[in-house]
Amino acid sequence: MRRAAVFLLLLAAGCTAPAPVPPPGQPPSPSPSAPLPWVGTWATAVEGGGRPFDGHTLRQSVHTSIGGxxxxxxxxxxFGDRPLMVGAVRLGGSVPVTFGGTASVTIPAGGTATSDEVxxxxxxxxxxxxSMYLPSPTGPSTRHAIAVRHNQVAAGDQTSAGRLTAPKNxxxxxxxxGLDVRSDxxxxxxxxxxxTDGLGSASGANRRWPDLLSDRLRAAGLPVAVLNAGISGNxxxxxxxxxxxxxxFERDVLRQPGARWAIISDDPLNDLGAADPPSADRIVAALRELISRAHAAGLRVICSTLTPFEGAGYFNERAERGRAQVNAFxxxxxxxxxxxxxxxxxxxxPARPTRFLPRHDSGDHLHPSADGFQAIADAVDLSWFTAGRPAADGPPPSARPPRPARTSATG
Incomplete structure (x- = not known):
């Protein structure tokens, strides 16, 4: 009677009753858990200038890093010049994807769209x-130019077809x-x-150095996604x-779902080899800015030295001096x-440090061979991705742990 009276008094005061206490020895009921955060398992960096489509189905394949x-x-x-109408989207050829509960979506010029979870x-x-169906003229398309794999395009809505009819590569x-999964x-x-883009690696083999790094992380049992934001010629x-x-950098690194680390790699090579090259001092200042921006966003920064390129078409002594200065920084x-x-x-x-080791040279003296891509992936110290990881009873996975002491790895 006393417990019932207390309950009625609480209700009269506008309060809620306390949660019931389980009998001794019985564990408390689990509380509903929040969904895991979104993390990219595959991503690419886009540019303009792609071909137009009109009444076509695109079937494209992406290679994941983590599962979910x-x-x-x-x-x-x-980079579109008009709204993009997408009539239907399917994952794996059979699972429909919706946007705000509907099968189709119109993306404004300059815009993006994120699907519902599926x-x-x-x-x-x-x-x-x-697979996506594009029912009306797209105009010039937004694309990643060098996919290092064959995708397919065919006429009509074939999004649910097991095999496309009369496809072209x-x-x-x-x-x-991007493709994201719920993951910690x-x-x-x-x-x-x-x-970084993997130019010159075997088509469809997923042998870019970021892919090879992902292979190493999985083999080591480390739950780390690898997202490739390279653009050839950038x-x-x-x-x-x-x-x-x-x-x-903001779009392709800082906004990536679940990003905790950034590897800043080979863009400066194309600046040094350009017809209007900036000074190495300007490149160094730009790198400092990117490092600062990444740190402000809570990311750890892994900086890459620039690979040798003597013998490449745009090699010259001025560019080599700039490479040495950037690497020293x-x-x-x-x-x-x-x-x-x-x-x-x-x-x-080692005998000629301004050149690739012959087995690491694809032949153009600028891009690595298959062995060269593997050498880059193997030079990554996997402990960079374990230092400072939160304990099981520590902060949530979305929290940014403190940056570790600076380390280096070489081949």
Whole structure:
């Protein structure tokens, strides 16, 4: 009677009753848990200038890094000159994807769209197909030009077809920005130009150095996603083959879902080899700014030295002096980098350090061979992704742990 009276008094006062206390020895009922955060398992950096489509189905394949059972897609019309109508989207050829509860979506020129979450078994280190129907003229498309794999385009709405009828191959990704999963993993974003992009690696084999790094992380049991934000031909300080590295860093690194680490790689090579090269001092100042911006966003920064390129078409002594100056900055104690990925040491010929070791040279003296890509991936110290990880009973995965002491790794 006394307990009932207390309950009635609480109700009269507008209060809620206290939660019932379980009998001794019985564990409390679990409280509803918040959903895991979104983390990118695949992403790409986009530019303009892609071919138009009209009444076509695109079937594109992306290679994941981590797995999950809840997914979402990110689409982009960033470089479009008109609204982009997407009539239907499917994952894996069979699972429909919706946007705000509807099967179609119109993305304004310059805009993006993120799908609703969808139950879908995303494999770790596997391929996922994305089919989309484009019912009306798209105008010039937003794309990632060099996908290093074949995608397909066919007439009509074939999004649900097991196999496309009369398909044609395309070597780019169109209108895709990312595939995300619900996960407590973090992501490392590889940011750079053609060496990061995997130019020259075997088509469809997923042997870019970020892919090979992802393979190593999975083999070591480390739950870290790897996102490739390389654009072949990209420059750090000028718009060329996409927006400059400085202008796209926010989009391609800092806004990536779940990003905790950034590897700043090979963009400066294209600045040094340009017809109008900036000074090495300007490049160093730009790198300092990117490091500062990443730290302000809570990311750890892994800085890469620049690989040797004597013999390449745009090599000259001035560019080599600039490369040496940039590499000296990256290796210096006051760079601000949290770690150094020494791609130079991993790939150079000890007998002639301004050139690739012959087995690491693709033949053009600028891009690594298959062995060279592997050497870069192998030079990454996996402890960079374990230092400072929160304990099981520590802060939530979204919290940014303190940056570790600066370390370096070489080949």
């Amino acid at each position: 059972d809840i997914a979402r897609l990110r689409l982009t019309n960033e 139950p879908f078994d995303v494999p770790a280190g596997g391929d996922v197909t994305v 395309e070597s780019s990704w169109f209108f895709l920005a 993993a973090g992501a490392v974003v590889a940011f750079g130009a053609s060496i 420059r750090l300080l000028a718009d060329d083959r996409g927006p400059s590295g400085m202008s796209r 990256v290796r210096s104690a006051d760079s601000g980098c949290d770690a150094v990925l020494d791609q130079d040491a991993a790939t150079r010929d």
